[in-house]
Amino acid sequence: MSHNINIRKADQGDYIHAETISQWYLRSSQERGTGIAMRSAEYLKTKIENGNAIIAFVDDALAGFCYVEVFNSGEYVSNSGLIVTNEFRRMGLAKKIKKIAFNLAKDSNPEAKVFGITTSDVVMGINSDLGYRPVSFSQLTQDEEFWKGCSSCKNYDILTRNEKKMCLCTAMLAPSKNEQMKLDLEKMIIQPTKKKDE
Numbered sequence: 001m002s003h004n005i006n007i008r009k010a011d012q013g014d015y016i017h018a019e020t021i022s023q024w025y026l027r028s029s030q031e032r033g034t035g036i037a038m039r040s041a042e043y044l045k046t047k048i049e050n051g052n053a054i055i056a057f058v059d060d061a062l063a064g065f066c067y068v069e070v071f072n073s074g075e076y077v078s079n080s081g082l083i084v085t086n087e088f089r090r091m092g093l094a095k096k097i098k099k100i101a102f103n104l105a106k107d108s109n110p111e112a113k114v115f116g117i118t119t120s121d122v123v124m125g126i127n128s129d130l131g132y133r134p135v136s137f138s139q140l141t142q143d144e145e146f147w148k149g150c151s152s153c154k155n156y157d158i159l160t161r162n163e164k165k166m167c168l169c170t171a172m173l174a175p176s177k178n179e180q181m182k183l184d185l186e187k188m189i190i191q192p193t194k195k196k197d198e
């Protein structure tokens with residue numbers, strides 16, 4: 001059966017969904033048991049208010065969410081809180097949401113490296129396809145605001161015990177939009193595209 005999928009930037013009309021999405025994080029943390037940061041409805045509303053959230057609907061039903069955060073005055077930007085509700089999993093929604101959130105993060109902060117931390121194999125796969133690579137925590141923002149987000153995770157004691165140098169999450173980093181453009185240009189110079197008759 002084909003579905004009508006609508007993925008877009010969230011706006012103030014979506015505040016009504018914040019509590020439901022907040023509950024999804026709680027449920028997901030209980031189901032996965034791997035540790036996932038909690039986000040209150042109020043917190044999610046600030047992301048929506050700032051134009052930094054992506055929301056997805058399937059046939060008008062709320063289906064997924066993700067948001068962008070900026071750290072170190074634009075040196076780093078993160079895609080956080082990717083979630084798809086159980087009913088709509090395994091239909092490619094997370095991939096689509098993440099791509100839109102990734103482009104939003106890069107376009108609005110072209111100098112910023114994009115990063116995320118995750119325990120999810122699925123998210124690691126999605127990130128790899130977008131050009132992220134695994135890095136140590138030392139390559140991420142050291143901004144306290146980011147790490148504060150981990151304080152509601154059940155593994156927070158592991159993070160603090162290791163002075164935020166490692167935890168159970170894998171850290172992943174992608175080049176900034178401007179860095180990527182430079183890399184693409186270098187690739188074109190080193191490997192010029194073959195002429196048709198070659």
Ligand SMILES: CC(C)(COP(=O)(O)OP(=O)(O)OC[C@H]1O[C@@H](n2cnc3c(N)ncnc32)[C@H](O)[C@@H]1OP(=O)(O)O)[C@@H](O)C(=O)NCCC(=O)NCCS
Pocket residue numbers: 028036081082083084085088089090091092093094095096117118119120122123125126
């Ligand atoms: C992780 C999550 C966002 C994936 O959402 P989704 O919409 O089902 O993912 P997609 O359908 O886009 O799948 C992406 C890829 O992962 C694969 N995949 C998805 N779920 C999978 C699973 N449970 N087991 C194995 N592979 C899986 C898909 O087949 C697809 O593979 P492909 O690239 O080869 O096509 C969703 O399961 C979720 O919300 N989990 C709880 C919250 C969470 O863990 N968030 C991440 C925190 S960092």
